[in-house]
Amino acid sequence: MDLGLDRLRNMILDMAELSSNTVNVAIDSYVQGRDLRESVYGWSEELRILQDEVSELSVELLARYQPVASDLRFIKSCMEVAYGFSRLGRYAHDITDVLGIFGDLSKCDKTQIELAGKQAEDMIRLSIKAFADRDVKLASKVKEMDDLVDNMYISFVKKAAHEQTADIKCTVSATLILRYVERIADHATYIGESVLYIVTGERTPRK
């Protein structure tokens, strides 16, 4: 059982590293106008496969050992966290797709996306550290950071709705990407919540 739990933890940490890099590359590729769809798609597929492997191992551990208490909470959370990481890969892929759909976006203002992207990347990094160290304080901090990304997205959309002179291509592409970044931040928050659940057994009601 302990060997299985260690293996599960290592698989999650592998997924963590891969998904974090995938998101970073996707956001950078948008900011720098580089088409990295193929690479990012490959990594997102890899994450999806890893998620399946985590699910399979989790189910095997549940069936073979019928764990309870913190072991049960850990396995249940690993399945959720693995799903979260695979979603990060998918959103990263969606971000790189925007460039393919809209073409050259070099003239667009990317400040907001850079800021929100940086915040989301920090959230992923902290949620991974919180998971690795079972750090409840860090997990709670990730949750607090999510409000900033939410507000950036909402303010941008509200502003765009009333902007008469804006470049429609820039506005729509940035809205889409900010939406993906906002969802990425949400999943980092969920990973933080899973850490809280593993350690304390308390479930956080979702917004």
Added chain:
Amino acid sequence: MTVGIQLEKPKPEKQIQHALPVAALEKDKIETEKLNAFYGKNHAIKDLSIKIRDKSITAIIGPSGCGKSTFIRCLNRMHELVPGARASGKVFLDGNDMYAKGVDPVLVRRRVGMVFQKPNPFPTMSVYDNVAAGLKLNGVRNRDRLDQAVKKSLDAAALWEEVKDDLWKPGVSLSGGQQQRLCIARALAVEPEAILMDEPCSALDPSATAKIEGLMTNLKEEYAVVIVTHNMQQAARVSDYTAFFYLGELIEYSETTTLFENPSQELTERYLTGKFG
């Protein structure tokens, strides 16, 4: 952020604190108050106060020697049958102290039935007589009444369909699982108010275990069922409430789902996750 696991056992308070699951809906059937049990100088149960709900299954878990079996034997005064054994404190059944002066232990055992680890049908008796034995001892001689009671008890023990054509075969000729259900039928025949089960499935195969577990779920419609088990998965499967005992003390008592998913005591957590015991 406060972590939900306490690192040390809470110190016992002077005032009696009955352990009780918070969200319980049924009334209490059995209640112990500062129950202590001894085997000679060995103090097996220590100041144990607990309320057991009616029409529910309560599982008692804990490592070997933690006092699980001793505890349930105190509930129907079987503990005192062991030479050198004694108990103090109070055990209430529907509010009446079963250890009060003048209470007949035989009557207590009739009101609170017991099923043991190893099926123990009376070896010389038929299936029918095994079930009817308790009633006959209580003076019931009317054949129709005995027939009805035997059928009703075997039905309730989910055994009637399997043995209705073999009622006069020896009880010991049945399979292990059937023998255990026969013992349950025997316990039910005297119309008890609560059923105690001491590791009732540990000598049975998975299929017989599943039948007994299904039967327990039926029995709780009518009775308070208390089961002692080493099999944590069984406790998790069948019980509504679970109590964790350690060294004769009640460490934690709560709804089964809570105890198995999120125990509040470090000791419970360590036991459940196989860190000791």
